[in-house]
Amino acid sequence: MAVNATQTRVRKAAIRLFAKKGFHGVGIRELAQAAKLSSASLYHYMGTKEELLADIMWDCLERLLSAAMLATTDVNDPQEKLGRLVALHVIAHAVQAKETTVVDNELRSLSPKLRRRIVAQRDAYEQLWAETIEEGARDGVFRSDKEGVARRGLLEMGSGVSRWYSSKGALPLDQLAERYAELALRSLGAGDDPPLPDLQRCRTIVKYTWGAKI
Amino acid sequence: MAVNATQTRVRKAAIRLFAKKGFHGVGIRELAQAAKLSSASLYHYMGTKEELLADIMWDCLERLLSAAMLATTDVNDPQEKLGRLVALHVIAHAVQAKETTVVDNELRSLSPKLRRRIVAQRDAYEQLWAETIEEGARDGVFRSDKEGVARRGLLEMGSGVSRWYSSKGALPLDQLAERYAELALRSLGAGDDPPLPDLQRCRTIVKYTWGAKI
DNA sequence: CCTAGCCGATCGATCGATCGGTCGTCTACA
DNA sequence: TGTAGACGACCGATCGATCGATCGGCTAGG
Numbered sequence: 112m113a114v115n116a117t118q119t120r121v122r123k124a125a126i127r128l129f130a131k132k133g134f135h136g137v138g139i140r141e142l143a144q145a146a147k148l149s150s151a152s153l154y155h156y157m158g159t160k161e162e163l164l165a166d167i168m169w170d171c172l173e174r175l176l177s178a179a180m181l182a183t184t185d186v187n188d189p190q191e192k193l194g195r196l197v198a199l200h201v202i203a204h205a206v207q208a209k210e211t212t213v214v215d216n217e218l219r220s221l222s223p224k225l226r227r228r229i230v231a232q233r234d235a236y237e238q239l240w241a242e243t244i245e246e247g248a249r250d251g252v253f254r255s256d257k258e259g260v261a262r263r264g265l266l267e268m269g270s271g272v273s274r275w276y277s278s279k280g281a282l283p284l285d286q287l288a289e290r291y292a293e294l295a296l297r298s299l300g301a302g303d304d305p306p307l308p309d310l311q312r313c314r315t316i317v318k319y320t321w322g323a324k325i
Numbered sequence: 326m327a328v329n330a331t332q333t334r335v336r337k338a339a340i341r342l343f344a345k346k347g348f349h350g351v352g353i354r355e356l357a358q359a360a361k362l363s364s365a366s367l368y369h370y371m372g373t374k375e376e377l378l379a380d381i382m383w384d385c386l387e388r389l390l391s392a393a394m395l396a397t398t399d400v401n402d403p404q405e406k407l408g409r410l411v412a413l414h415v416i417a418h419a420v421q422a423k424e425t426t427v428v429d430n431e432l433r434s435l436s437p438k439l440r441r442r443i444v445a446q447r448d449a450y451e452q453l454w455a456e457t458i459e460e461g462a463r464d465g466v467f468r469s470d471k472e473g474v475a476r477r478g479l480l481e482m483g484s485g486v487s488r489w490y491s492s493k494g495a496l497p498l499d500q501l502a503e504r505y506a507e508l509a510l511r512s513l514g515a516g517d518d519p520p521l522p523d524l525q526r527c528r529t530i531v532k533y534t535w536g537a538k539i
Numbered sequence: 540c541c542t543a544g545c546c547g548a549t550c551g552a553t554c555g556a557t558c559g560g561t562c563g564t565c566t567a568c569a
Numbered sequence: 570t571g572t573a574g575a576c577g578a579c580c581g582a583t584c585g586a587t588c589g590a591t592c593g594g595c596t597a598g599g
Contacts (some may be wrong), residue, residue: 138555139556140553140554159556160554273547
């Protein structure tokens with residue numbers, strides 16, 4: 112966790128640059144300049160460059176996971192539950208596009224040891240989706256997705272939002288999330304006009320989890 | 326276009342390494358070693374490292390575009406047309422996972438000048454999807470997608486296949502493509518049991534376009 | 540003898556990281 | 570209250586390694 116202003120500056124700069132150019136495309140001198148520090152001082156606020164990357168990814172995934180749990184713990188209906196997972200995923204990927212871009216693209220830049228920890232965190236998040244889809248299949252409201260094709264497809268679809276979403280775009284964020292939830296539920300066979308999730312709650316949770324923004 | 330064995334070796338090595346580690350994560354010495362050449366000799370078979378990347382991306386997109394056109398020119402029914410686009414996209418991303426990974430991830434590694442050419446090619450490909458969805462909406466078989474949300478979502482969904490598909494996985498390629506076509510058509514509101522595209526034709530086209538494989 | 544194919548040696552630049560330090564600010568004790 | 574000393578924040582200089590790229594020269598088949 113970033114605890115002071117300078118450390119926050121380093122993190123913010125790293126997120127922005129890693130998202131834009133990729134981990135290996137950013138040098139520490141460039142990072143230092145963006146954080147208004149010398150490259151030497153950088154090392155007062157981070158471990159190695161790779162550890163900084165892992166910290167950023169871990170932090171983002173932790174928030175995503177806790178937000179998803181917060182949004183679904185009190186829900187039993189699989190349709191509402193999955194709708195919220197999709198909406199939350201989309202909203203997070205729209206509002207925190209840079210962080211999620213780093214999480215989605217830079218796993219390969221981590222050494223095996225650090226990567227394992229991050230992958231475990233990601234798997235925990237995906238497990239929430241898997242369970243929800245399974246519940247829905249058991250209840251007969253979703254088609255079976257034993258092989259995880261739908262789960263993977265829907266996750267990728269939602270993650271793609273971070274690649275093109277713009278707050279100045281044609282579609283307000285709520286409608287975007289709604290459309291994706293709709294798309295997802297329909298693709299799981301939940302009928303042509305599936306129930307839509309509690310968007311307001313999802314937005315509130317995102318706001319709470321990441322602080323300010325939105 | 327690769328014209329001789331050595332040039333092909335360079336291309337193959339570059340595709341494999343760029344897909345695995347990212348453009349900036351691969352040095353020319355490493356690339357040379359993988360292609361069984363000295364780093365100096367590499368430059369007999371390529372321009373700069375960046376031009377090599379652009380060549381690879383251009384080549385892959387050109388094949389994808391021509392395959393998509395080949396698969397749809399004689400089709401009028403928007404459902405069949407989109408089903409074929411999705412199936413082709415998925416099959417190509419499964420069989421040519423490394424190439425498509427590079428195309429999807431490394432646009433940011435290109436300088437503006439080279440990037441423009443590649444983006445134009447990609448836009449032409451996406452335009453095929455946009456037109457097909459629009460036709461379907463005009464015919465009343467698809468929901469409207471004026472803002473391109475569904476198009477973008479479905480493209481990202483299909484592209485994600487290259488990230489996890491394995492020929493040793495639980496699902497045979499045909500069934501995978503079928504499931505994605507199904508998912509896509511349902512999400513566009515084409516009913517709960519949409520017609521499935523001519524998979525055999527899609528596979529044949531992929532085989533023809535990339536040669537051997539599959 | 541020419542040329543295509545190939546390489547060792549090497550270029551200047553940049554990489555990630557570390558060194559020995561300076562500069563204030565804060566605290567503890569006389 | 571005065572001051573010695575510990576400390577956090579920060580940086581210029583520099584480390585060895587590697588980066589992408591180029592050079593001149595060797596070799597073998599036509």
